[in-house]
Structure formats: structure tokens, C-alpha cells
Amino acid sequence: MTETASPHTPAYGHVDLTNCDREPIHVPGAIQPHGVLLALDPLTTETVMVSANVEATLGIPLEEAVGRPLADFVGGAAAQAIIDHVALATAREPLTLMLPGDGEGELAGRMVDVGTHVSGDRLVVEVESLERGRALPMSYRSARSAMGRLAAASTVDELTSQLAREVSAITGFDRVMVYRFDQHWNGEVVAEERREDLNPFLGLHYPATDIPAQARRLYTVNWTRLIADIGYTPVPLHPVLDPDTRAPLDLSHSTLRSVSPIHVEYLSNMGVTASMSVSLIVDEELWGLVACHHYSGPHRPSQDARAAAEFLGQVTSQMVADRERSDQREAALAAQSTLARMTARLSASSAAPLDGLVRDPDLLPLMDAGGVALCHDAQLHTAGRLPDDDVVRRIAQLLLRPSGDVVASDHLAVLDPALADHAAVAAGALCIAAGPESWLLWVRPELEQVVDWGGDPTNKLLAAQEGPDVRLSPRKSFEKWQQVVRGHSAAWESWQADAATALQTHVNGLMLQRSREQIAAAESLQRSILREQLPEVPGIDVVARYLPASTFQLGGDWWDAVEVGGGRVAFVVGDVAGHGVSAVGAMTQIRTAMRAYLFAGDDPGTCLDRLDQLMSSLIDERVATALVAVVDAEHRRVELVSAGHPLPLLFDGTTAREVPVTARPLLGLGEGHARATEVEMPAGSTLLMFSDGLMERRQVDLLAALDLLRAAGGAGPGDGPLDPWLDRLVEAVPGEKDDDTTVLAIRFA
Numbered sequence: 001m002t003e004t005a006s007p008h009t010p011a012y013g014h015v016d017l018t019n020c021d022r023e024p025i026h027v028p029g030a031i032q033p034h035g036v037l038l039a040l041d042p043l044t045t046e047t048v049m050v051s052a053n054v055e056a057t058l059g060i061p062l063e064e065a066v067g068r069p070l071a072d073f074v075g076g077a078a079a080q081a082i083i084d085h086v087a088l089a090t091a092r093e094p095l096t097l098m099l100p101g102d103g104e105g106e107l108a109g110r111m112v113d114v115g116t117h118v119s120g121d122r123l124v125v126e127v128e129s130l131e132r133g134r135a136l137p138m139s140y141r142s143a144r145s146a147m148g149r150l151a152a153a154s155t156v157d158e159l160t161s162q163l164a165r166e167v168s169a170i171t172g173f174d175r176v177m178v179y180r181f182d183q184h185w186n187g188e189v190v191a192e193e194r195r196e197d198l199n200p201f202l203g204l205h206y207p208a209t210d211i212p213a214q215a216r217r218l219y220t221v222n223w224t225r226l227i228a229d230i231g232y233t234p235v236p237l238h239p240v241l242d243p244d245t246r247a248p249l250d251l252s253h254s255t256l257r258s259v260s261p262i263h264v265e266y267l268s269n270m271g272v273t274a275s276m277s278v279s280l281i282v283d284e285e286l287w288g289l290v291a292c293h294h295y296s297g298p299h300r301p302s303q304d305a306r307a308a309a310e311f312l313g314q315v316t317s318q319m320v321a322d323r324e325r326s327d328q329r330e331a332a333l334a335a336q337s338t339l340a341r342m343t344a345r346l347s348a349s350s351a352a353p354l355d356g357l358v359r360d361p362d363l364l365p366l367m368d369a370g371g372v373a374l375c376h377d378a379q380l381h382t383a384g385r386l387p388d389d390d391v392v393r394r395i396a397q398l399l400l401r402p403s404g405d406v407v408a409s410d411h412l413a414v415l416d417p418a419l420a421d422h423a424a425v426a427a428g429a430l431c432i433a434a435g436p437e438s439w440l441l442w443v444r445p446e447l448e449q450v451v452d453w454g455g456d457p458t459n460k461l462l463a464a465q466e467g468p469d470v471r472l473s474p475r476k477s478f479e480k481w482q483q484v485v486r487g488h489s490a491a492w493e494s495w496q497a498d499a500a501t502a503l504q505t506h507v508n509g510l511m512l513q514r515s516r517e518q519i520a521a522a523e524s525l526q527r528s529i530l531r532e533q534l535p536e537v538p539g540i541d542v543v544a545r546y547l548p549a550s551t552f553q554l555g556g557d558w559w560d561a562v563e564v565g566g567g568r569v570a571f572v573v574g575d576v577a578g579h580g581v582s583a584v585g586a587m588t589q590i591r592t593a594m595r596a597y598l599f600a601g602d603d604p605g606t607c608l609d610r611l612d613q614l615m616s617s618l619i620d621e622r623v624a625t626a627l628v629a630v631v632d633a634e635h636r637r638v639e640l641v642s643a644g645h646p647l648p649l650l651f652d653g654t655t656a657r658e659v660p661v662t663a664r665p666l667l668g669l670g671e672g673h674a675r676a677t678e679v680e681m682p683a684g685s686t687l688l689m690f691s692d693g694l695m696e697r698r699q700v701d702l703l704a705a706l707d708l709l710r711a712a713g714g715a716g717p718g719d720g721p722l723d724p725w726l727d728r729l730v731e732a733v734p735g736e737k738d739d740d741t742t743v744l745a746i747r748f749a
Contacts, residue, residue, distance in 0.1 A: 027249065030234035031237070032228060032229075032258055034228045034256070035126050035255070036126070036127050037125070037126050038051075038124070038125045039249055040125060042118075042122070046067055047065060047068055048242060049238065049242060050065045051236070052238050056105060058103065058108075059103040060072060065238070066239070074099055075099060078099060078114075081095065082097075094115060094303035096112070096130060097111070098111055098112075106129075107129055112129055113128045113302060118253075119250045119252070119253065120245070124249075128300075143311065150319060151319065153319075155323065157190065159316060159319055159323060160316075160320075161178075163313075163316045164191040167290050167312060168292075170305050170309050170312070174198065174294050175192065175198055175295070176192070176194070176293075177189045177201055177202075179288050179291050181286060184208055185211065185216070186205055186206065187205065187208075187288070188206075189206075219281075220279065220281055223278060223314065224313075225255075226276045227275045227276070228274055229300075230264050230268055230273050230275070270293070271295055272294065274297070276292040276301070278292075278312075278313035280316060281314075332495035332498065332499075335366060335499040336502075341362060343503075354381060358381040358383050364442075367442040368490070369444050370426075370444055371386035372443070373443075374441075375437060386426065391419070392441065395429050395441060395443070399430075400436065404434060405432075408428070408497065410427070410488050410491045411488050412427060423446040426444070427487055427489040428488070428489025432497075440500065440504060443489075446487055539633030539748065540631060540749065541747040544742070544745075545727075545741070546558075547730065547737070547741040549738055549741075555579050555739060556575055556576025556584065556586060557573075557693065557740045558587050558590075559689075559744050560572045560591055560594070562595055564601070565601070569631050570604060570629070571746065572629075573645070573689045573690065573744055574591065574742075575625045575691040577624060579739075586622045587624075590624055594607060594611055604674070604676065608667065609664070611643075611667055612664075612667045612670060612671075612672070615667050616669060623669065624643075624666065626643045626645055627640070627643075628640070628641045628642075633749075637680060637681065638681055639677070640659065640677045641675070641676050643664050644663055644664070645663065647660065647661055649690075650686075650687055651686045652682050655715065659679055683749065684716070684719070686717055687745070687746045688729070689743070689744045689745075690743045691740070693740050693741035694733070697737070698735060699735065700734070709729060709732050712728050716747075
């Protein structure tokens with residue numbers, strides 16, 4: 001339907017279908033013969049290059065044409081009118097002039113259409129004889145009427161149909177089609193106005209290979225292109241290369257630019273004798289073409305008619321953009337209404353936000369999806385039809401982006417061919433993520449399509465496989481060829497990405513609000529549980545610290561002090577695995593139970609064993625460590641019992657060493673028995689009990705951290721205050737604290 005490439009032109013060598021997509025078609029070195037081209041030095045208006053038909057058209061011998069002023073070719077008055085036309089910045093508007101009648105060329109004494117444009121350092125002037133044929137001139141009134149009829153169209157389909165009618169009336173072509181590109185640059189005839197005896201092309205598709213990338217680029221640069229006579233003989237430029245730049249003249253903006261004999265053959269195979277195209281550009285990208293075909297001989301609408309068609313193409317392009325934006329706005333508003341209902345339900349529900357989201361009845365209709373999967377903390381929550389979990393995770397992995405941007409695909413098998421097996425459920429997907437294990441994914445099943453092609457789109461590839469002896473030429477068959485397209489879902493719209501982002505923002509905010517409420521309650525509970533005042537026991541000094549983690553507000557650390565009779569006090573330091581509200585809840589139960597067991601008079605080992613049984617039966621999948629020190633201050637003795645807890649340190653005034661305590665297994669496993677270790681405490685010695693948060697840091701070895709701790713503590717606090725000494729220990733190991741920390745120091749008099 002449109003230009004591909006040229007086997008040979010004056011500016012470059014042989015081209016066929018194997019390399020036409022790389023052909024520089026903007027510099028063919030030749031023009032069509034229905035006009036004459038003059039490339040001028042804009043400062044002197046002298047010719048630098050001319051088309052070889054300059055003598056036949058304007059009466060100047062070719063060998064004498066280069067270097068002469070514009071006035072020698074068109075006369076002084078016409079030359080001045082052209083220069084004034086360019087100076088008024090109206091160079092792209094057509095200009096109609098009468099050439100002097102005293103010349104010898106065939107244009108002498110005739111009305112002509114003159115087009116001008118700038119190409120590099122050259123002012124290009126193109127002159128054509130004025131032949132209106134059966135086309136009607138575009139007046140202000142007719143232009144306004146045409147725009148009114150276009151504006152009355154309420155849909156894009158109605159708009160393109162009306163455009164085909166308007167361009168047909170203006171240009172007089174036998175067939176006028178509006179040809180729309182898809183995302184892969186295949187084209188479809190979406191509107192058609194034709195002579196009654198012609199076969200319809202409406203609804204036919206044409207492969208992207210019919211219009212190579214460089215041709216599409218030219219369509220965004222020059223809105224119109226005319227081939228007045230398919231059987232023309234190209235007229236070369238003289239000289240072929242610009243004498244100053246030694247490069248061919250760029251004819252991207254030329255109305256006379258010669259086209260490919262391959263393209264001519266393509267059109268000839270369709271029975272076309274003349275053609276014209278008008279670009280439709282939406283948001284600076286080629287949206288489609290108005291393709292005009294003639295079948296009854298040469299046909300050359302005037303520049304005025306071509307300019308009118310181009311003007312209507314530009315108007316329609318803007319209207320298409322407006323219609324599509326309007327459709328997008330309506331869809332986006334509907335999505336916002338759906339989102340409002342969803343967010344209201346989520347906010348009012350007492351259920352966890354993620355559970356409420358997956359169960360919401362509008363989650364799938366919002367995206368017109370067949371299934372949805374939500375991953376949070378590596379756990380999947382799903383609704384609708386989905387492939388197996390491992391396939392869902394694979395799709396998410398392919399679409400996840402570190403930036404968290406929404407990513408969508410309507411053909412997942414392109415990303416991983418193995419996904420083609422799941423296209424019946426998930427041919428396309430849209431994903432938005434907050435992290436590798438936190439994402440929301442919608443999937444769509446394949447949308448099976450029956451596509452009617454204007455000939456088999458694969459025949460070029462088939463011919464290429466036949467070997468070097470087969471001549472590759474444009475398709476000769478334009479009979480309808482039908483293909484079933486599988487594996488693609490409906491395309492995702494931009495407003496759906498916006499809706500996904502808005503939904504993620506709301507759910508994140510709701511989760512943050514709920515989390516803050518839970519954290520506030522848990523912090524209040526934690527403050528009520530952790531003692532603020534230490535017991536006053538004659539013969540010992542006690543100092544304790546609780547420090548939350550740098551990255552978590554809440555943790556499972558705790559400490560306690562319970563009088564157990566006989567002047568003895570049991571000091572306990574514990575650590576429940578995990579962080580957050582659930583860890584605080586478990587810590588509360590464990591601390592309360594341990595305090596009850598101690599008050600009941602059980603020895604510390606029995607207390608830990610009973611606590612282990614309680615945790616294994618009542619607290620699901622929760623483990624903890626604990627260290628109990630029953631202090632007899634009068635006799636400076638300590639009975640130590642551990643359940644998987646870090647060993648305490650003893651600072652005896654000379655050295656710092658670990659106290660070897662035989663530990664029972666972790667609490668919560670439901671097995672093992674505790675054994676007590678008794679330690680004599682020298683006068684002035686200090687016992688340090690702590691949770692693992694005191695030493696554990698990323699990139700710091702535990703043994704190295706222990707050495708830093710001992711070095712910071714020295715031989716102990718001596719007779720000085722305990723608080724600053726304990727503060728030094730807390731800061732002894734550098735780095736970010738990933739866990740909360742409990743430290744308790746007992747100094748014996």
C-alpha cells in the first residue's frame with residue numbers, strides 16, 4: 001500500500017526486498033516527471049542542482065542550468081514572488097503563478113503550482129503545471145463545511161469514514177482508504193470510499209513489512225506523497241551530488257520525490273495507476289495514513305487539492321487525538337468511580353487490608369482481568385482464574401521493575417516461550433510492585449482473533465527460505481488470506497496503569513494507618529509490661545536498658561525482676577523471635593507466664609521447662625530464648641538457668657569472661673530440661689545479661705563483636721556509676737541495629 005524501496009537510483013546502488021528496510025529513500029537522486037526541481041543557494045538564488053527535465057519544462061539547456069539565477073528559469077516577477085513567499089514564512093503553502101510566455105519550455109505562458117522548502121543549506125523550488133482535473137478547489141467555506149462534518153463524528157470510526165469521503169471529494173481518486181497502524185506497525189483498513197465497481201478493502205490487514213521504518217519516518221516529516229503516474233520514468237538530478245557537500249539532496253519534504261520501482265511494482269500488482277497518501281499523526285507518532293488509489297490512468301490533483309487533503313488530515317489527526325483522549329477520560333473516570341467504591345469498602349472493613357482487597361468484587365472488573373494474585377511477604381493471595389503458583393511467580397518475576405513502575409504485556413510468550421502453554425488463562429498481565437516479594441498482578445486470557453490479511457503476510461519470509469535463485473519481489477496476491485492469531489490478550493490501557501498505581505497507594509496508606517494503630521497499641525502494651533523502676537536490693541546495684549531496633553519499632557525483647565523469697569530476686573532477660581505487633585503479643589504472654597511460675601515458687605529451671613510446654617502448645621510457631629539469674633545478694637551467689645540464650649559476661653575487676661551456663665533448647669520446641677549453674681560473685685564484680693541485639697550487626701563477626709564488648713567494658717565499672725559504663729557497652733559494636741536490645745547489669749558490693 002505504501003513505499004518500500006528502489007532497486008537502483010542515481011544516488012545509490014541496487015536494493016531488493018532483502019535490504020529495502022535499510023534503503024535511504026529520502027535521497028533518491030531523482031524526481032517524478034510531472035514537475036521540475038531547482039535547488040538554490042538561498043543567498044544568491046542561483047541554482048546548485050536541477051532536475052534533468054529543466055530544458056523541456058523551462059527552456060534552459062541542462063549543461064547551462066547550474067549557476068544561473070532563479071529569474072532565468074521563471075522570469076523576474078515570478079522569481080520575486082517566490083522569494084517574497086519564502087520570506088513571509090509561508091514556504092509550505094502552495095503558490096500559484098503565471099510564467100512568462102516568451103520562454104521555450106512547455107510551462108511557458110502557463111499557470112503553475114510552486115512549492116518551496118528548505119533542505120539543508122538549499123532552498124528547493126518545485127514547479128508543476130496547474131491541472132485541477134475533476135478535483136474541486138478548497139475554499140474557506142468548503143473547508144469550514146468539511147471541518148463541521150468531521151467534528152460531528154462522535155467516534156473514531158465515524159471520523160475516519162467521514163475523512164475518507166472528504167478526501168475522495170477533494171482529490172477525485174477512485175479509492176480512498178484510512179489505514180490505521182497497530183502497536184506492531186501492522187495496518188488495517190478502517191474506512192473506505194471507493195468506486196462502486198471496485199472490490200472492498202475495508203477490514204483487510206497489511207503486514208508491517210509493507211512499510212519499512214524509514215518510510216514511516218518520512219510520513220511524519222512530509223504529510224503528503226503523490227505518484228501521479230505509476231508508469232513514469234524517473235528524472236535524475238544534475239549533478240547527482242551537491243557540489244559543496246558531496247552528498248545527495250535530501251528530498252524528505254519534496255512533493256516530487258521519486259519513489260521505488262519496487263513500490264511501483266507493488267502498486268501495479270494491485271492494478272493501481274496513481275496514488276497519494278496523507279499522514280495521520282497523533283501525539284507526534286504516525287497513527288495511520290489516508291491511502292488514495294486510482295485505477296483509470298494517471299491522476300494528479302492540484303497542489304491546492306493536495307494541500308486541502310493535508311489540512312483535513314491534520315485536522316482529523318487532532319480530532320482523533322481528542323476522541324481517543326475523551327474515551328480514555330471516560331474509562332479513567334469509570335475506573336475512579338470503581339476505585340472509590342473499593343477504597344470505601346476497604347477502609348470501613350475491620351479485615352486485614354490485603355485480605356479485603358483480594359476478596360473485593362470489583363478487583364477483577366477494575367482491570368477487565370480474569371485473575372489476580374497478590375504477593376506479600378512471599379505469601380500469595382489469589383482470586384479468579386490463574387495458572388499454578390510457580391507460573392504466577394514467574395510472570396511477576398518477568399514484569400517486576402526495581403523502580404516499582406507498572407509494567408504490562410499482552411503477549412507473555414514473548415518474554416518466556418514456556419508461558420505460551422498457559423495463554424488460555426494468562427496470555428497477558430499487568431504488574432505493580434513494591435518489592436521482589438510484594439506485588440499485585442492481574443492476568444488476562446488470550447483473545448483469539450481472526451485476521452483478514454491483504455495477502456499472506458509471511459510470503460516474503462517463505463520466499464527467502466527458498467534460496468538465492470528465487471527473486472524476491474513485492475507481493476502479487478492481494479486476495480484475502482485469513483489467519484487465527486493466538487496467545488495475545490486484550491491490550492492494556494494507560495488508565496489501567498494509573499488505576500493500579502492509585503489502588504496500590506491507597507492500600508499502602510491503609511496498611512500504614514492500620515500498622516500505626518497496631519503499633520501504638522503494642523507500644524502502649526510494651527510500655528505497660530516493661531518495668532520502668534528496678535527493685536532496690538541491699539548489696540547490689542542494678543541498671544537495665546531496652547533499646548528498639550533501628551529498622552523496627554517493636555521487638556520481642558523483655559526483662560523482669562521478681563522477688564522469689566528468702567531475700568532472693570530473680571532477674572530475667574528474654575527474646576521472642578520476630579518483630580512487630582505479633583512479637584510483642586507473644587512476649588506479653590511469655591513474660592506474664594514466667595512471672596506467674598516464679599511467684600508460685602518453682603525453681604528457675606522448672607519455670608523455663610513449663611514455659612517451653614506452654615509455648616509449644618499455645619503459641620503457634622513461635623520460639624524464644626531466656627536467661628534467668630536468681631541472685632542471693634547477701635551471700636554473693638547467683639543461680640543461672642538458660643534456654644538457648646547468649647552467655648552472660650562476668651567483669652570481676654581484673655578480666656571480662658563468659659560464664660559457662662549449660663543451656664536447655666530454645667523455648668517453644670517442647671523438649672529438653674533446664675539445669676542450673678551456681679556462680680560465686682567476687683566483691684565488686686558485675687554480671688552482664690543481654691539479648692543478642694547487643695552484638696549482632698551486619699558485616700560484623702560475632703566473635704569480633706564479643707571482643708569489642710569486652711574491651712569496652714574493661715575490668716568492669718569499678719566503684720563508679722553503672723549508667724555511663726553500660727551506655728559504653730551498648731555502643732561498643734558499630735553498625736545499624738537490626739534487632740531490639742535488652743541489657744541488664746548487676747554489680748555486687
